[in-house]
Amino acid sequence: MQPGSIKKTISLAGSYTIDRAGELARELSEALAHSPDLELDISGVVEFGLSALQILYAAASSAASHGGSLKLVGTAQASLCDNLVASGFAPTGPLSAGEFAARLPGFGKVAQ
């Protein structure tokens, strides 16, 4: 963590479909502007659409390139995981958020 920065936890809840992509991207950009260390509690998330996943990848990559990290905390609900099984993003859930993040292919890397 950078000196003086405060680790922030954001709780996400509900369905993150494309309609909320702009909103989610804005919220995470603002949070990352304060500190590159960010925790997302995904326990309340029912669904991540592809747009939301991309935002998570992008945010994790931004956080990493600024010397911080984006951590997923809480539990990844069964419904959240099940929607992502066929496309190869997650195994069947529920999982701990940490395990969920670990199973997201290439998550947390800095984008070229």
Place this chain on the structure above:
Amino acid sequence: MAKSILIIDDSAAIRQSISYILQQEGYATVEAGDGLEGLQKLDDAANFDCIITDVNMPNMDGITFIRKAREIPKFKFVPILVLTTESQGTKMNEGKEAGATGWIVKPFSADKLLAVVKKVAE
């Protein structure tokens, strides 16, 4: 909660039959006779999970309807299906360019209609 579908077609027979098929499967339906009327329905507080629209209609055609619907934030990403006929290859592409999700080819059976609606709206 029942999924809600807006059906826009100037043919009452088509409109009603689509509506009937969808209602049998538990969908809620709203009908409009042309693009303009369809847009008015979008102004209402209604939330549609899918919109089915014909292309050739008086007052406002389906393509214009789709363009205008996509400009409304709430309906920017809602699945929209175009009713088309085999002879209208161009229309189908115009529809996609305007922002349609897919199409239903007339004439269609109930099974085919439901399969396509399920494909994009479930």
Place this chain on the structure above:
Amino acid sequence: MNEKFKETFREEAEELLGHLEDILLELEERPGDLELVNAAFRAIHTIKGSAGMFGFEKAGRFTHDLESVLDACRSGRKDVDKHLIDLSLRARDKIKALIAEDDSSAQFDAEALALMEEFRDSAAEAKPVEQRIEEPPAPKSATVKEAPRAKTKEALRSYRIHFEPARDVFHNGTRVLKLFDELAALGQLSSIPDVSRVPPLESLDPESCYVSWNSILTTSADIDAVKDVFIFVESDSKLRIDQLDTIDGDDSGPRKLGEILVDRGVVKPEDLGEALRSQRRLGEVLVERKVVTDSELQSALVEQAHLKQAQERQSEGPSSSIRVSSDKLDQLVDLVGELVTMQARLLRTSTDIADTGLSSIAEQLDRLVAQLRDNAMSMRMLPIGSTFNKFRRVVRDLSSELGKDVDLVTVGAETELDKTVIERLNDPLVHIIRNSLDHGLESPADRTAAGKPSTGTVRLAAEHSGANVVISVSDDGRGMNLTAIKAKAVERGILSPQDQLSEADALMLIFRPGFSTAQNVTSVSGRGVGMDVVKREIDSLGGSVSVESKAGAGSSIVLKIPLTLAIIEGLLIRVADEYFVLPLSVVEACMEATSSDTSNGTHLVRYRDDMIPFIDLKEYFAVPGAAPDGRQIVVVNVHDNRIGLVVDAVIGDNQTVIKPLGRMFRDAVGLSGATILGDGRVALIVDCMKIADSIPEREQKARAS
């Protein structure tokens, strides 16, 4: 539905045709009016589109060429003239007649045929549509097929699918991830997303798509069914579907990673050759040399694994598995048990005789017997998942009965356990789950009030732990009410009011016969039977039950069950002339016992940095004879409590076929069975849990401090 709307259509068509007549007559006055041409086209188009839907196929077919001609007129490829208007008016009358007579015979009359001919010619005369090259393909109808049913061994095919959606795919209302669910419904799907193009947040357009996929689908569906999934997106995304070689079971083994990469066009054959010359793993070398990206490698590896699995599934089809009665299987396991015992004797005898030829045979036979044993045991092993699935139904039914929202989460469904053990676990688990739902989880309103999600969770988990399987049922409910438990125990006469109980002991009260704390007796679990039955059944399986509970946060019941009832890995020890077997799963260490250890009067011995209690098995089992010098301490770990067992000698590992104890020993405390040693002598199997239980509390405390 046809009949229902036929009349509506007929009325509508009537109206449209009336309107069309007006338009055509007006058009005769003003042949250049495009608005009128458009209106005429729309009317015909609507009739044509609807006619087929409501059973007027003939009218639909008749209208086809008229529509084409009008289309040509409105796009300026044909001029409107008197002749065309004449024809159109006649056609209009014909359509009206066709719809009115509702004749479904296939034959058109002469007049209709002549008119159709005229329109066909007229359409052919029209100038061709310009920009022919860009003319899009005629729309295909989307047929969303159902998942293939398991018919008689259908040929399975594998498709490699590369899918890169258009950047703006979301703007068409397409749900990209759903396409994969459709693919998965066709068969067995493995997908690897490539996220390498997702930019950092600063440069991300949240409404654009950056991900692409490599998938492998094994299905009995044909390629058209696979393409149909992408029908609405194929025109503007990159899509490549290749059929891979048919899997026919007796193929020459799994494909090599290199072949797959070359086949995909990711790697050039010459690059491959070079990479193969280095002695390291191909994938690593290729990624290091930047010949392939990590994602490309991952998806190729997935393809390799997928195909191997598909091949295995294919080859283990219905014909290659047979049903065997479990009695026969039990007999086999029994015989293998005898064989294991005999083999141990043979090994010992061969050592005594010291004949190299015999020893070598005995050793080889030993390996074979070990394999045979594992094989025979594995036949009785089943994944516990099938039982877990049954509980989904139980939870579903109960939760609606009780008006509670409950999610059942299962973990470790693939954990394998002896079939007979699984069967006997069913009832106890049902009891425990019922209890969790009924007593443990609160009503949605109470949960919300307590700040929890309104849906409760029951977690059913299984995992291997040494020679045991640990199965736990946890809920995130209110936890167990210790006061209520104690009060009920007193009321039932199980406990006297003066008794002081530790929390753990109080929790164990729920396993006492006739115990039930439900305020209201419900049909679900408050019948006074249940948890005591659970404990008895688990005990008889040689397992143990424990409870954990945290007020407000939930409780969990943990069952520890031996993997199998037939054979265990044991540690053979000797006390005077008696042989005992300790289950190897609980043995942690062996160490020399000094007399200062065993006779310091504290019954505690130093183990690593800890003081642990010990028990002299010689005393415990009252084995006669004097204790020799240089004894051994075997440290066993039972429920995370370590205790030392003092023995005269540790002999070594021993595969132990468990024989039940005879009636005489049935009540012997601290023994769970017997076995026959290689030399024919009998050894008793020590029940370490029972022995641990006998350690007085003060020593447990001393250990803890």
